[in-house]
Amino acid sequence: MEHDHGHRSKPRVFSLSKFDDWRVRMYAHLSAIQDEMWDVIIDGPITVMMVNANAAAQGADPEQLIPKPKEQLTTEERTQANLDNVARDILYKSLDESLFPRVRKCTTAWDIWNTLMEIGEGDEQEKENKLTMAMKRFGDFKMTPNETISQMEIRFTKLLGEISDLGKEPTIKEINLKILRGLPKS
Structure with a gap:
């Protein structure tokens, strides 16, 4: 010991x-x-x-x-x-x-x-507000101008961790759709 x-x-x-x-x-x-x-x-x-x-x-x-x-x-x-x-x-x-x-x-x-x-x-109201804000960022997530795919992935992984810490787990389907929609159109 x-x-x-x-x-x-x-x-x-x-x-x-x-x-x-x-x-x-x-x-x-x-x-x-x-x-x-x-x-x-x-x-x-x-x-x-x-x-x-x-x-x-x-x-x-x-x-x-x-x-x-x-x-x-x-x-x-x-x-x-x-x-x-x-x-x-x-x-x-x-x-x-x-x-x-x-x-x-x-x-x-x-x-x-x-x-x-x-x-x-925070209290339950604060937790709910944080989750609402994080889910909004998840819904609005997309690659920003001049951002590399690696940078976007880091930002997305951090957002998923934040959502998970608040007690919600997006499904694999939701995650995949969000990644596809977040990438710039070729």
């Missing part, structure tokens, strides 16, 4: 205009540091548990597992229990001064991530 968190690359700065790319890159960044890092983002901090040796003396329906005291944690367990702190640090460092105050009081990486998702994705 990798324990040297000091030699990781700096995460990308959170950007609303490139939110979907930031989200994918942050997932890759956190997962590359340690597999369980993403679990902390999705499920919350890891609590190392131990068998409750006093369960029998505690009467009816005692907890069978209890959090292991910090002083009894092994080095590996301490690393695992510290993943939330590492993830919070990485997420904080990806924010500029205007966004940090919005997550400053979040107590876990899970809280920070969810807050950033709300900021980046």
